[in-house]
Amino acid sequence: MILKQRIILLTLLIIMVLTAIISLGLGAFNIPTKEVFIALANKIGLSQNTNADEMYADVLFAIRMPRVLLGMLVGAALGISGAAIQGIFRNPLAEPGLIGISAGASLFAVLIIAFETLLFVGLSELLGYYLLAFGAFAGAGLTAFAVYQISKKNGHPNITTMLLAGIAINALAGALTGLMTYMATEQQLRTITFWMLGSLGGATWENLGAIFPFILLPLACLPFFGKALNAFALGEDQAALLGINTDYTKRWVVLFSTLAVGASVAVSGIIGFIGLLVPHTVRLLGGVDYRYVLIGSMLLGAMILTLADVLSRTFVAPIELPIGVITALLGTPVFLYILIKENK
Amino acid sequence: MLRIEQLSYEIKGHRVLKDISLQVRKGEVVALLGANGAGKSTLMRLISGELKPTSGSIMLLDKRIDKYDGKTLARSRAMLSQQHAINMAYTVKELVIMGRYPHFQSSPSTRDWKIVEETMAICGITDFADRVYLSLSGGEQQRVQLARVLSQLWDNPDALLLLDEPISALDLHYQQKVLSIAKNLSRLGFMVLVILHDVNMASLYADRIIMLKNGRKWLDGTPNEVLNSKNIYTIFSVESLINIDNHSLKPHIIFKEMRVDPQFFNIQTIKTYVDKK
16 A cells, blocks of 8 residues: 555545534534534543533534434445445455345345335244335345355355356346335335335434444454455456465455445435445545555445435434435435546 | 477367477577468466466476466466557556566565566666556557566466567667577576567577468478478568578569559549549
8 A cells, every 4th residue: 555545535534523523513402512522522431521512512422423324334334335346356345235235135125115114923923013124134245145155156256156156146136126015005116116225213222222333343354355366356367376375365255245235224214325336436536446445445335325315314304315326426426526627 | 498389279169279289498499380270379377377278288398387386377378479568657667576476475575576676777778667558659668578478487487488479569779689689598497489570689698499381280390491482472472582691691572563463443432432532
């Protein structure tokens, strides 16, 4: 990693933290930034300011903070998984959806929404509110596992086959989802649509705690694949000649990405475009070395999703816009602008 | 030493390589010659571990290559391939340092960077170290790849260097230079196995020439032993005259003009195509 890339990463980190702190104050109920700092300082015991407004602190810790943290976790997960999947597919257009994660999650989520009262009564009593999240996570894992298994050729996962199997499984899951949607009632349709547009509205400390390990593990481990993914860019055979264990790399990158994206989708629905846009923007900022791109995508993903969520809850407050709409609506023009500027 | 014994390779019932046995000793440049489809690249890919042999064994430094762990093998064997599939905007320096990947954990040492500088200098690419690889010409890209492969082995004179048509994209100067680098490395102790199409280059730079035909080893000997008109006709189906160069005392091959059967260029047939337009 060169100095310029280190500086960019440090800058991204600082901006990300600032974005998070400022966004804590923004929403249908505004908290002045000064009060945010006071409440935070009180909480961690840096000061004992007795003048602090109790209501600010309540909103901050019960509602805002889990939501902002969830946004950061999900954004970081989507960003870094996007970069890692692009690395093993050796294709800047790849994204985690390619191996069926999102399609599988959607299928299972729709299945549960449409048939909860008919088929999943037992499960519903056991898992209660978490049934949908659990189903989406299981769906993501199952489809990714199926794609991975189908892609094996003489016992080794083959990237081209994985791509084709991913497309096929995506189509199949899409068709089944369509079928479920067709059979769903009006009310269920509305739930399905909102789930598919994504939202961080369900953020609670309990939710956050449930997905934290599933996202933290990939966030901590994927950056160590930087060298291997750089070598993959030379071609898989060349990577092997450089002493990289290619099967190990493919297995763990797919597993970690599935964990991260599966957990994200489970709590926040489908949030598109982050996995594609963020790594590309990071590359345009400072180069293509994966040791930099992976960490950069994690930071920028966290930042962009935090910002998008601020917009989603302030734009037409108190109504919330689906965050998936915001990321695509604002992300695409910015992305196109960068692309056009780059080509000139 | 690289020691290959009774190596065969089959794909979908088709035997691409048949019972190949050969050796490459320390300090030797061995050129692999043969017509298209003779099995040269397949042999190279078997030695590189990219393909698994159907039968037979490949020993490097008295150990079967499939018994090595990936990193140790990467420090004692490197290969320059014909094709490169890079589609991301890596800079030249970023690519060359990848040759040092088997040697460092997370970040390269000063020694790694020094080796990268030396190999970039010898391949004549120092001036574009910070340029994006994809913006370079084909020949320049080939030299970047060579620098990467050389950095991989630079500090291990016991290593094996495999070069698959290293000079096909290069201009006259660099064709000579790359083979001269290979020869100099061999004099330090490296084993070099190189696929060439230019028999005169093979004559000039190789210590030994192995010729393949239809997946079998046909000939194995010094340039003076194997390069004669009869052998060249057997392998390539072209006619030639051999001179012995006064300075190097090595064979120099002069090819006769080839005449393709004129029936392929029947003017009457071509005319009918023109008329139909």
